[in-house]
Amino acid sequence: MNAAPSHGPAPRPPRQPVPVHVVGQFSWGLTLLFVLASLCWWLLPFTGSMFSALVFLLAIVLAGTRWNRGPVLAMAAVAALVWNYFFIPPRFTLHIERPEDVVMFGMFFVVAMAMGHLITRLRAREAALEHYHQEREQLLQARHRAEIAAEAERLHRxxxxxxxxxxxxxxxxxxxALDGLDAANPFTAEIDTATRRLQRIVENLLEITRVESDAVKPxxxxxxxxxxxxxxxxxxxRELAAHPLRVTGTDHLxxxxxxxxxxxxxxxxxxxNAAQHAPAGTDIEIHVTPPSAGPGDGPNLLLHLRVRDHGPGLAPEMEDRVFDKFSRARGAPAGGTGLGLAISRGLMRAMKGDITVRNHPEGGAEFLLSLPVKTRQP
Amino acid sequence: MSKALIIDDEPQMRRLLRMVLESRGYEVCEADEGQRGLQEAAFHRPDVILLDLGLPGIGGLEVLKRLREWSDAPVLILSVRDQEAVKVQALEGGADDYVTKPFGSAELLARLEVIQRRRGTRHTPEITAGPLRLDLLHHEARIADEALKLTPTEFELLKALAAHAGRIVTQNQIIRQVWPGQVSDPGEGLRVHINHLRKKLGDRGLRILNEPGIGYRLEG
Known part of the structure; x- marks a missing residue:
């Protein structure tokens, strides 16, 4: 029968250095025993040797409730020897003469070791239990927080x-109801215009709320x-009726x-926005640039859309602020909410894209929308 | 005379819809919540049902589900914007079309008209939609007597759209019909074939309109 090729004994894991606090416990334990032994020696004429045995056991029990297992067991062993050497006749030998003293010593040794062992184990279990308890508390708290967040989102929605x-x-x-009214009546047209304006305002306010609360999921x-x-x-x-749209770059996309x-x-x-600011009759141009590699080397390409009007363009101080909420250009026609462009930017950013604006060199404002996309040739 | 059932919790909305419908000769009954709506539907056997999605109590989707257990009356969904997912659910749960609030009465009446056209069993192997004629027996498509050269997939696609001409068909409904059993990102293939089909249909009075997040509508 062939033995499996042996590579010799596995290398022993390097010994962990004994922690400082354990060394401290060893020395404190021995000191304590020394002090107690001296005390009992002094009291021996009045108390007898059994008293010192009980004092040692008490010390071991107390040490067991605080200290590690090693020092406690060492204390138990040393206490047994000390008791034997100094307190069991004949003194100053480890020899024991009387059979009942032998039995006593044996019992002392076993009790001391068992106490040390049991108490330290109890403590270890308590510590583990405490640890589990804390972990459980933490998990419960985390779950609670998640539930509250989900509930808040649901309520908001x-x-x-x-x-x-x-x-x-x-x-x-x-x-x-307006559809049921006489369209030739000029009042009807006024109500219709006002209602459309109201509708736009309401929709914009709701939309900006959605955008700002990250409720927009592409x-x-x-x-x-x-x-x-x-x-x-x-x-x-209706709004674009007065502005011919010129769309370029969409073929073969x-x-x-x-x-x-x-x-x-x-x-x-x-x-x-363009239709509102540009004079009636002027073109609005939309140019789509085929997606090209954007910054970084991800699989996404960057799609660019340019929207140019032939209006007055942006006042210099507005260029940075047009995308702010409620920002409205001076002399802007009544009826706007100052929210449309803020919503556009919010939506583009929700899709990981962005939007910028500049004055076109030949006049008019030009908005640039960029958006990471994947492409496939049709 | 057609009979219409309005299920909407807004009294004013019901009143207004009633006026619009009655002016077009509909006989109208109404219900202010889902359970009653189902009872009314069972009692009056309406020819068309207008169902608000945002009902209190049992919601519009649930009403639709219970209704479809025994009735195939055409259902028009009344919805608000930003409910795309729910609209798709409703359409795939058996609704025939939807209008988004606020809607004009002309749009509403046109949709009602379209969804009431005879549905279900066909007696001729032919589908017509505006100038389009599809011969299902010979797999031929003609627009105003001019033959279209279509691949089998394009023919199936056009058939799926034309069978519901004027009505919205969701992306999943098209895919299930044209590519049964396909699972991997079928939206892409659908776009490609829609693109080809649009080019072949050209500028001859038929348009395939896309409704973002929902599906397609063939308008003739």
Missing amino acids: TLLDSVSHELKTPITIIRT APDWCEIGDVLHAATAPLQ PLLRLDSRLLAQALANILH
Whole structure:
């Protein structure tokens, strides 16, 4: 029978150095025994040798409640020897003469060792229990915090949904009721305009709340840029009627993976802004640059969309501030909320993209939307 | 005369819808919550049901589910914006189309009209949608008597859309019909074929509209 090739004994793990506090316990233990032994020696004429045995046992029990197992067991052994040497006749020998003293010594030794062992084990169990208890408390607290966070988010969402429902229902009713009125009546047109404005304000306020509370979760899917542009412009038919749209760069564009609803919404706000500020009859240009490698070397490419109007452009002090909430250009037409562009930026950033603006060298404001996308040739 | 059932918790909304529908000759009954809506549907056997998604008590989705256990009456969902996921759930749970509040009455009536067109069993191997005619027997598609050269997949895709012309069809519904059993990122393939199909349909009065996050609608 072939023995498995032997590589010799496994190397022993390096010995852990004895911790300082354990060394301290050894020396304290021996000192304590020395003091107690002296005391008992002095009291021996009055008490007898059994007294010292009990004093030693008491010391071992007390040490066991505080100290490590090693020092306590060592104390027990030393105490047994000390007792034998100094207190059991004949003294100053380890020899024991009387059989009952032998039995006594044996019992003392066993009791001392057993006490030391049991008490230190009890303590170790208590410590472990305490540890588990703390861990459990921590876990419970963490779970509690998570539950509270989830509940807060749910409440926030419910509140938002409910406010949204409450605000939109009357607007819906007015809009639907308006259809029943005579369209030729000039008052009808005024109500219609005001209602649309109110609707935009309400939607913008709700949307900025969503954006600011990180409730916007992008859901990317494959899409065509044409569908995005259609979704962005379809709700703005009325506003864009006076501004011919010139779209370039969309031919031969690959399929893009992005959240088309959010991008369309961001784009719609910019188009609405352009339509408000540029004089009627001027073009609004949208140029799409095929996705190119962005900074970093991830799998994502960077899609760029430029929206240029032929309006007055931005006042120098507004360039940094147009994306701030409630910031409105001087001389801006009434009816805006100052929220549209802030929402656009919030949405773009929720999709890990961004938006910037500059004055075009040949006049008009030019917004640049950039967005990381995946592409696929159709 | 068509009979319409309105299930909405807003009294004013119900009143207004009633006026709009009655002006078009509908006979209208209404319910202010889901359970009653189901009872009314069983009692009146409406030809079309307008169902608000945000009902108190049992929600719109649950009403739809229970309704579909015994009725195939066309259902139009009344929803608000930002409920795309719920709308998709409703459409795949058997709703026929949706309008988003605030809606105009013209849009509402047009949608109602479309979803009431005869559904279910077909007696001819042919689907028509505006100028489009699909011959299911010979797998031929014609627009205004001009033959379209379609691949089998494109034909299936156009069939899925044309069978519900004017109505929204969710992405999953199309995929289940055209690529049964496929699982891996089918949205991509769908976009590719929609793209090709759009090019072949050209500018001849038929448009495939995309509704982000929901699906497609063939408008003729």
